[in-house]
Amino acid sequence: MSLKKAFRPDSPPQILEDGKHVKDFDKKIKGKPSVFIGSSTESLPVAVEVKALLGDEKFEVDIWNEGVFGKTDQDDENGMSNVQWLDGFTDIYDFALFVFVSDDDITVSTRKDEKGKKLKGTAARHNVVFEFGLFLGKIGAKKTFILYQDSDKRFFKKFFTDLDSRKLDDPNENFIRLYGYKGDYQGYKKTKDKSIIFDRDSLAEQVQLIALKIEEAHKEVHLGFLPSTSLALGYFNNFIDIVLGGMFKVFEENKYPTAEKHFTDFEQFDLIQIKIILPDHLKGAKQEDFKKDMEARTVHASMPGKTRKMTVSVHKNSVKEGARELIIYDVPTTLNSSIEAINMLTDKDDIVKMLSKKQKKGYEKAVKQDIVELLSEKERVNFRKALYELLQNAMKNYIDLDNIVSFISWSQFIKETE
Structure with missing residues (x-):
């Protein structure tokens, strides 16, 4: 059985109702900060817990598989591509949070390790990184967050060096915000034991910090693409x-x-x-x-x-x-x-x-x-x-x-x- 099949969620991703472009439009227009959560299929348990920790009293939170995408061109010849849907999300959501975990094994052919061999390691799923960059470019670093397992620091140090250098500097509003929590994602992938995928107290602490940043930023004046x-x-x-x-x-x-x-x-x-x-x-x-x-x-x-x-x-x-x-x-x-x-x-x-x-x-x-x-x-x-x-x-x-x-x-x- 493939890894993707082994970690497939119990229910398939929901599809947005035909003729709609914004999930729960009536709720989103009322003024609570709207938050998009991106993750891989395998790390959905983390995304689900993050949504539960944020709650619905102060925020309107959607995970990527909860009916935010409509029909795509793969399902229907008249559907839009995933990229087109994602482009719309950057207009819809006020904030975005992405779960970076060691989903995939990668080899970098142009870089060598200390033994002179091709650099190998584990990295976040490429489409999650792509979505992160899409939101980062549109809504800015102050409104885009990375939640990662703190044992995966090697990923930032070796494969995402721009982010690693920012971790060492004094944070300001132009720096990408990284929040590390304790967990055993690699062990979870081997055993399918969801109880070890994250330490709930550690994750809750980081999500609380993100929630405070969202509330602060939402009160501020926003200078963006619109005038x-x-x-x-x-x-x-x-x-x-x-x-x-x-x-x-x-x-x-x-x-x-x-x-x-x-x-x-x-x-x-x-x-x-x-x-x-x-x-x-x-x-x-x-x-x-x-x-x-x-x-x-x-x-x-x-x-x-x-x-x-x-x-x-x-x-x-x-x-x-x-x-x-x-x-x-x-x-x-x-x-x-x-x-x-x-x-x-x-x-x-x-x-x-x-x-x-x-x-x-x-x-x-x-x-x-x-x-x-x-x-x-x-x-x-x-x-x-x-x-x-x-x-x-x-x-x-x-x-x-x-x-x-x-x-x-x-x-x-x-x-x-x-």
């Missing part, structure tokens, strides 16, 4: 900071909020607020979709800016005689650029050219519906994270800023302006 972070910077610099600079006048050592009223003079307000309307979906940032409601519920007013006058939308009560509150509303239409970038990314011309007409139809239906929705939500959330961080950094320049600038939903805006 939400750059858009937040532009929105802050070209609107928020300019308006704030005009609202605050410096008298001695104090800063007081002021605003130009009725286009003519300065008047002190008891309360000034900027309310950023963050749509429930990126499509809600299209001006043609909200212009009518915005114009019906607000009025345009001119106010001094840091470098130029700004025309803003304000609550109707703010321009009434004797008004003591100035409420400014704005929808960050710059988010439209994220929609365009997502469409460019998911067009994937290099993949589409390889597909048949039937494949293209299925690809468009799946990708344009599921992945676009998922990426749109990631962009919307990251835009808010980035803008919030910029506002926190601006507090040293503007007093009481956390009470002046806030985020609201479209439904909140409708309620406030009735």
Whole structure:
């Protein structure tokens, strides 16, 4: 019996439902960090235990054999290749974790050992290494993790020298993260005794470290292939900071909020607020979709800016005689650029050219519906994270800023302006 047959899981890999491109789409779009676990067939017991240790309270975790792949071109002439499915996974998952164990015996013909013979050893399965590299290149080292049996250090030292050198350096966010656990994978391959494949306490300790890193990274602003972070910077610099600079006048050592009223003079307000309307979906940032409601519920007013006058939308009560509150509303239409970038990314011309007409139809239906929705939500959330961080950094320049600038939903805006 072949080694692969001997360690074949009790049930075959699940296949994603036809017409779907994202497993458990509704769960993934809700905001919990999504984690892809890659492993060989033989090391699936490790992957299963890792998923159990991560749990489902904080993370959405999928192992490679749990119905994340749809039909491939080996099963159906209209299916996509494994590489095409994997390419989509790098858009779907926020984080990836790979189990590196000594699956295969290898011989390196171009390198010699101390006796002058061809270098031999054991190494992680090549397709697992390939998948690791695919995710590493797309989502970055900070979000891609290697979990390995610590007795396999020889693999890194002799066959994966780039990783070995990084293990010796002080870790930073650009370094690949390696987590070693105790176990006897070689003994497991000989005896099929799953009880020795890993030491659960040791594995749990390493998985806990990975979980903490995932939680930390998920809270941070992400600068990736899509533009939400750059858009937040532009929105802050070209609107928020300019308006704030005009609202605050410096008298001695104090800063007081002021605003130009009725286009003519300065008047002190008891309360000034900027309310950023963050749509429930990126499509809600299209001006043609909200212009009518915005114009019906607000009025345009001119106010001094840091470098130029700004025309803003304000609550109707703010321009009434004797008004003591100035409420400014704005929808960050710059988010439209994220929609365009997502469409460019998911067009994937290099993949589409390889597909048949039937494949293209299925690809468009799946990708344009599921992945676009998922990426749109990631962009919307990251835009808010980035803008919030910029506002926190601006507090040293503007007093009481956390009470002046806030985020609201479209439904909140409708309620406030009735």
